[in-house]
Amino acid sequence: MSSAPATPAVAEYAAFAASLADAVRPLSLGWFRRRLAVDDKADESPVTIADREVETALRDRIAARYPSHGIWGEEFGKTGLDAEYVWSVDPIDGTRSFITGHPLWGTLLALLHRGNPVVGVIDIPATGERWVGINDAEAGLREARFGGEACTTSPVTALADATVYATSPDIFDAAEYARFERLTKAVSRRRFGGDCYAYGLLASGHIELVMEAGLQTYDYLAVAPVIEAAGGVITDWDGKPLTLTSQGRVLAAANATLHAAALACIRGD
Numbered sequence: 001m002s003s004a005p006a007t008p009a010v011a012e013y014a015a016f017a018a019s020l021a022d023a024v025r026p027l028s029l030g031w032f033r034r035r036l037a038v039d040d041k042a043d044e045s046p047v048t049i050a051d052r053e054v055e056t057a058l059r060d061r062i063a064a065r066y067p068s069h070g071i072w073g074e075e076f077g078k079t080g081l082d083a084e085y086v087w088s089v090d091p092i093d094g095t096r097s098f099i100t101g102h103p104l105w106g107t108l109l110a111l112l113h114r115g116n117p118v119v120g121v122i123d124i125p126a127t128g129e130r131w132v133g134i135n136d137a138e139a140g141l142r143e144a145r146f147g148g149e150a151c152t153t154s155p156v157t158a159l160a161d162a163t164v165y166a167t168s169p170d171i172f173d174a175a176e177y178a179r180f181e182r183l184t185k186a187v188s189r190r191r192f193g194g195d196c197y198a199y200g201l202l203a204s205g206h207i208e209l210v211m212e213a214g215l216q217t218y219d220y221l222a223v224a225p226v227i228e229a230a231g232g233v234i235t236d237w238d239g240k241p242l243t244l245t246s247q248g249r250v251l252a253a254a255n256a257t258l259h260a261a262a263l264a265c266i267r268g269d
Contacts, residue, residue, distance in 0.1 A: 009139070010111075010113070010118050010119060010134055010136040010139045010141055011134065011139075011141060013085075013111050013118075013119050014111075014119045014121075014132055014134050016065060017109045017111060017119055017121045017132070018121060018130070018132055020058055020061055020062070020109055020121075021107055021109060021121050021123035021130060023057065023061060024054045024057050024058060024091070024107060025107075025123070025125045027050070027053050027054050027057055028050055028054050028091070028092060028098075028107065028125050029125050029126065030050075031048065031049065031050035031053075032050070032098065032101075032125070032126060033101050036048045036049060036050065036099060037049070038099055045095065046095045046096060046099060047075065047095060048092075048095065048098070048099060050091075050092055050098065051074070051075050051091045051092045051095060052075050052076075052091075053091075054091035054092060054107065055073045055074065055075045055076055055089055055091040056076070058073070058089050058091060058109070059071055059073060059076065059089070062087050062089075066085065068080075068083060068084075068085075069083055069085045069086065069087055070082070070083035070085070070086035070087065071086065071087045071089060072086060072087070072088050072089070072217060072218060072244070073088075073089035073090075073091070073218065074089065074090050074091065074216065074218045075091065081244070084113065084114060085111060085112065085113055086111070086112045086115075086244075087109065087110065087111055087112075088108070088109070088110040088111075088112065088117070088217055088218045088221040088222060089108070089109060089218060090107065090108035090109075090196075090216075090218035090219060090222065091107060092105055092106075092107065093105060093106045093107070093108045093195050093196045093218075093219060094106060094167075094195030094196065094197075097195060102193075103124075103126035103127055104124065104126070104127070104193070104194050104195060104197040105124070105125075105126070105195060105196075106122055106123055106124045106125070106195065106196040106197060107121075107123045107125065108120075108121065108122060108123075108196055108218060108219070108221075108222035108223070109121040109123070109222055110218075110221035110222035110224070110225070112221065112244070113136065113138070115243055115244060116241075116243075117135075117221045117222070117224045117225050117242070118134065118135060118136040118139075118225060119132075119133070119134055119136075119225055120132070120133045120135075120221070120222040120223060120224060120225035120226045121133075121222060121226075122196050122197075122199060122200045122203075122222060122223060122226055124196075124197060124200070129146070129147065129200065130146070130147060131144065131145070131146050131151065131199075131200045131203055131204070131226045132144070132145050132226070133145075133203070133224075133225035133226030133227070133228065133229040133230065134225060134229055135224075135225040135228045135229045142228075142229050143229050144203055144225075144226055144227075144229035144230035144231075146200070146203065146204050151203050151204045151205070151230050152204075152205055152230050152231050153202060153203060153204075153205050153208075153227070153230045153231040153232040153254035153255060154202075154205040154206070154207070154208050154254040154255075155205075155254070155255070156208050156254060156255075156258065157255060157257040157258050157261075158258075158261075159183075159186045159187050159258070159261050159262065159265065160186065160187065160188060161187075161188055161208075162187045162188055162189075162207075162208035162209050162254075162258060162262075163187065163188060163189040163190070163191065163207040163208055163209065164183060164184060164187050164189070164190045164191075164207070164208070164209035164210065164211055164262075165190070165191050165192070165193075165194060165198035165201070165202075165207055165209070165210045165211075166180065166190075166192055166198075166210065166211055166212050167192065167193065167194065167195050167198070167212060168192055168193070169192065171212055171213050171214045171215075172213050172214070173213070176213045176249070179237075179266040179268075180211055180213075180266070182265055182266060182268065183209070183211060183262060183265050183266050186265050187208075187209065191207075196219075196222070196223060198210050199223035199226065199227060199252060200226070202227060202230075202232060202252055202253075202254060203226045203227055203230040203232065204230070205230075205254070207254075208253065208254040208258055209251075209252065209253050209254070209258065209262055210250070210251075210252040211250070211251050211252075211262070211266070212248075212249070212250045213237075213248060213249045213250075214248050214249075215248040215249075215250055216248060217244055217246070219248070220234075220242050220246070220248070220250050221242065221244075223252070224242050227252050231254070231255060232252060232253055232254050232255060232259075233252070233253050233255065233256050233259035234250065234251070234252040234253075235250075235251055235259070235263075236249050236250065236251070237249040237250075237251055237263075237266060237267075239263050251263060251266070
C-alpha cells in the first residue's frame with residue numbers, strides 16, 4: 001500500500017501564513033474606522049496601537065510554532081536574520097489609508113528561505129480578499145491564488161496598452177519622479193493609491209505595472225512570491241531580484257516582455 005506523497009514544507013508554511021492572516025484580521029478590523037492616537041516614527045511614517053497589536057500577535061504565533069525562525073517586522077525590528085527561514089511582517093501596510101478610513105490597506109507576510117522570498121500573503125481585511133503565492137524552485141512548487149482560486153497576470157506585452165500604479169507621487173524624490181513620469185508617458189493609463197492592493201490587482205491580471213520607491217523590506221518581500229507565481233516579474237529598478245538588502249525601488253510587471261520594456265524606459269535606454 002503506497003503512501004500519499006509528502007506535502008512540501010513550503011506548502012505547509014504557506015498554509016500557516018494564511019492562518020496567521022486569519023488570526024489577526026479581527027484585531028486590525030477592531031481598530032479600523034475608530035478614533036486612534038497616531039504617532040510619527042523616526043522616518044515620519046505614522047503608527048497606531050493597531051500596528052503594534054497585530055505585529056505582536058503575529059510574532060507570538062510565529063515564535064510559538066517555529067522558534068528557530070527569524071523575524072523582521074515593521075514595528076519591532078529584526079531577530080535571527082541568520083536563520084535558514086526568516087519571516088517578514090508588515091502588520092498594516094498602508095497605515096495612512098487605515099487611519100483615514102480607506103479600506104485598501106493590508107497585512108503582508110513573507111517567508112524567506114536562505115534569503116529568498118518563497119511564500120507571500122497579501123491580506124486585505126476590510127474587503128475580505130487575499131492573495132497567497134508560493135514560488136520555491138527547490139521544492140518545485142509555484143502557485144498563486146486569489147480567494148482560493150488560481151490567478152494569473154495580464155497577457156499585455158506593450159507599454160502603450162499597459163496601466164501603471166504607484167501608491168502616491170510623494171514616494172518619489174525629484175530624480176525618481178522624472179523616471180516615473182517617463183514610464184507614465186509611455187503607457188496607456190496611470191493610477192495612484194492602493195498600497196499593497198495594487199500588487200494583488202497585478203497578480204490577478206487587472207493592471208500590468210507597479211513602480212514604487214522608498215519601500216522597506218516588509219513592504220515588498222510579501223508581494224514578490226505572489227507576483228512571480230502568477231506569471232509576473234518583480235525586481236528593483238536595476239533589474240535585480242528583491243532581497244533583504246534591496247534599496248526599496250520596485251518595478252513589477254505582468255510578464256518578462258513588459259518588464260524588460262518598462263526597465264528600458266525608466267533607464268532611458
